Amino acid sequence: MYLYLPIAELSVNVWVFLGLGVGVGTLSGIFGVGGGFLMTPLLIFMGIPPAVAVGTEANQILASSVSGVFAHWRRGNVDFKMGAVLLTGGLIGSTFGVFLFKMLRELGQIDLVIMLSYIVFLGSIGSLMLFESLRTMQRSRSPLNRRKLHQHNFLHGLPFKMRFRRSKLYISALLPLLIGTIVGILSAIMGVGGGFVMVPAMIYLLGMPTAVVVGTSLFQIIFVTANATFLQATLNQTVDVVLALLLIVGAVIGAQLGTIVGAKLRGEQLRGLLALMVLSVCGKIVYDLLITPDELYVLTTGLVQ
Amino acid sequence: MTARAMLLLASLALYFGQAPTARAAERAQPVVVDLSEDFVAITAGFNGTDVLLFGATSGIGEVVVVIVGPSQRATVRLKEKIAGIWVNGREVSFKDVPAFYQVLSTDTLDEWLPLQVREANQIGVEYLEILPDGDVEPATAAEFRNALIRNKQAKGHYGKVEDPLDLTGGRLFRSRIFFPADVPVGIYEINTYHVVDGRIVSTQTIPLTISKTGLEADIYRIAQQNSALYGIAAIIIAVLAGMAGNALFRRA
Numbered sequence: 001m002y003l004y005l006p007i008a009e010l011s012v013n014v015w016v017f018l019g020l021g022v023g024v025g026t027l028s029g030i031f032g033v034g035g036g037f038l039m040t041p042l043l044i045f046m047g048i049p050p051a052v053a054v055g056t057e058a059n060q061i062l063a064s065s066v067s068g069v070f071a072h073w074r075r076g077n078v079d080f081k082m083g084a085v086l087l088t089g090g091l092i093g094s095t096f097g098v099f100l101f102k103m104l105r106e107l108g109q110i111d112l113v114i115m116l117s118y119i120v121f122l123g124s125i126g127s128l129m130l131f132e133s134l135r136t137m138q139r140s141r142s143p144l145n146r147r148k149l150h151q152h153n154f155l156h157g158l159p160f161k162m163r164f165r166r167s168k169l170y171i172s173a174l175l176p177l178l179i180g181t182i183v184g185i186l187s188a189i190m191g192v193g194g195g196f197v198m199v200p201a202m203i204y205l206l207g208m209p210t211a212v213v214v215g216t217s218l219f220q221i222i223f224v225t226a227n228a229t230f231l232q233a234t235l236n237q238t239v240d241v242v243l244a245l246l247l248i249v250g251a252v253i254g255a256q257l258g259t260i261v262g263a264k265l266r267g268e269q270l271r272g273l274l275a276l277m278v279l280s281v282c283g284k285i286v287y288d289l290l291i292t293p294d295e296l297y298v299l300t301t302g303l304v305q
Numbered sequence: 306m307t308a309r310a311m312l313l314l315a316s317l318a319l320y321f322g323q324a325p326t327a328r329a330a331e332r333a334q335p336v337v338v339d340l341s342e343d344f345v346a347i348t349a350g351f352n353g354t355d356v357l358l359f360g361a362t363s364g365i366g367e368v369v370v371v372i373v374g375p376s377q378r379a380t381v382r383l384k385e386k387i388a389g390i391w392v393n394g395r396e397v398s399f400k401d402v403p404a405f406y407q408v409l410s411t412d413t414l415d416e417w418l419p420l421q422v423r424e425a426n427q428i429g430v431e432y433l434e435i436l437p438d439g440d441v442e443p444a445t446a447a448e449f450r451n452a453l454i455r456n457k458q459a460k461g462h463y464g465k466v467e468d469p470l471d472l473t474g475g476r477l478f479r480s481r482i483f484f485p486a487d488v489p490v491g492i493y494e495i496n497t498y499h500v501v502d503g504r505i506v507s508t509q510t511i512p513l514t515i516s517k518t519g520l521e522a523d524i525y526r527i528a529q530q531n532s533a534l535y536g537i538a539a540i541i542i543a544v545l546a547g548m549a550g551n552a553l554f555r556r557a
Binding site: 001002003004006007009010011059060062063064065066067068070071108109111112226229230231232233234237239241242244245248249251252255256289290292293295296297298299300301 | 347348349350351352353377378379380381382383384389390391392393396402404449452453455456457459486487489517521522524525528529532533535536537538539540542543544546547548549550551553554555
């Protein structure tokens with residue numbers, strides 16, 4: 001069954017894209033990640049124009065974050081104050097990111113910037129995760145060593161200190177604001193929620209307790225992706241709601257499957273598996289940029305203004 | 306073939322069957338051509354379509370049909386290797402590029418259609434007048450123009466060579482024109498030339514509209530013309546879908 005996508009302007013096989021949604025949804029259910037960092041490159045591999053893939057993914061991640069945040073909210077695992085500071089940065093970052101996106105698109109370099117961002121982030125996060133899970137697998141055989149709640153470093157000397165009760169932190173608001181801004185830019189350019197960057201940053205840079213990290217990250221992603229969706233739609237006209245809905249339906253089904261599967265598997269092995277997947281997507285993007293293309297000239301068309 | 310096409314073919318056959326055979330009269334008869342439909346609707350299930358073109362001539366000479374899509378602006382960029390990776394480099398823009406271009410002919414064009422006629426009427430991709438926007442060296446312009454045509458041919462939007470036009474009984478001709486799933490929308494021109502002894506004796510131009518219809522058209526129109534509303538609607542849809550997903554999830 002084929003469906004014509006009005007904004008991407010091509011016709012796609014419904015089952016293939018539903019399957020893609022289920023597949024990435026399952027992974028996000030297993031690992032508790034948004035999945036945008038896998039979905040956007042996969043959409044591009046399937047022939048969706050990169051600009052449309054990025055704009056549409058912002059819209060899809062909005063839906064999955066909304067559906068995911070409730071469970072954390074009910075358990076009281078959302079630090080709204082920290083979320084508000086992060087999302088202030090996120091709104092600034094994603095707004096700047098969409099304008100940057102528009103500018104790069106007009107210069108004809110947006111595809112390259114999307115690809116390079118993916119290589120940098122998938123490469124580094126993938127390697128870190130793989131390293132971390134290998135170390136945990138090793139450590140689980142040796143006796144436990146205790147860690148402090150968080151380390152103090154120069155970042156704790158910054159001004160504008162704020163108390164974040166639920167995160168049990170008294171730190172400068174500038175740090176979460178900066179993290180929010182950087183992740184906001186990424187989310188606009190790469191079509192991701194940014195959870196895969198935000199979560200490690202919250203744990204390792206801010207020193208937030210792991211329990212509130214995912215809920216707070218989801219909470220702020222909702223607003224950042226809503227902002228990115230609106231700006232991508234108004235400035236670039238690259239949000240395809242038909243494609244987004246197709247992916248959302250798949251992802252909802254997948255997330256349920258993923259939670260069931262995830263409960264039966266061991267954490268460090270899962271993380272190792274995800275790391276390998278992230279690295280192989282990264283490898284494919286690198287390969288595409290390195291091989292000599294069959295056609296050296298690329299064509300972009302638009303209606304006569 | 307649609308009922309309308311059958312009827313038209315039958316009446317054409319009748320008309321030309323009864324026509325006087327005198328040479329002078331034959332010359333005076335214009336070429337007649339029509340399409341199985343004059344509107345191609347891009348709906349939700351659209352995955353490319355065929356349109357049947359058919360017509361009749363007086364029985365002598367050859368027929369060539371040129372299908373020209375709406376005008377586009379096109380930019381061609383050359384990929385260059387910088388620090389080991391392929392990056393978009395030099396670019397040339399062209400204005401008034403036909404979005405779609407196809408030639409149908411009753412015989413191999415090279416064998417019977419004089420070059421001057423092909424040039425004057427832009428028959429064949431090599432004779433298409435595609436001019437660069439701004440000051441570009443002729444050699445560079447030609448290089449990028451050829452690349453534009455190659456890209457269009459790879460997408461199936463430009464024909465590589467002329468496609469055959471089936472001629473039956475020397476008078477009736479017909480052919481299917483294929484429009485792929487990503488066919489550009491707009492008003493197409495179907496130009497038919499009846500050529501006798503290397504001279505165009507009769508021409509006919511008919512329009513064909515290709516347009517998104519129904520929900521697909523509405524979505525596209527709102528996205529373009531009322532993008533703020535579109536953005537807000539996209540957000541609301543996603544939030545509702547997420548909440549519905551959560552509701553399902555909780556029950557499970």
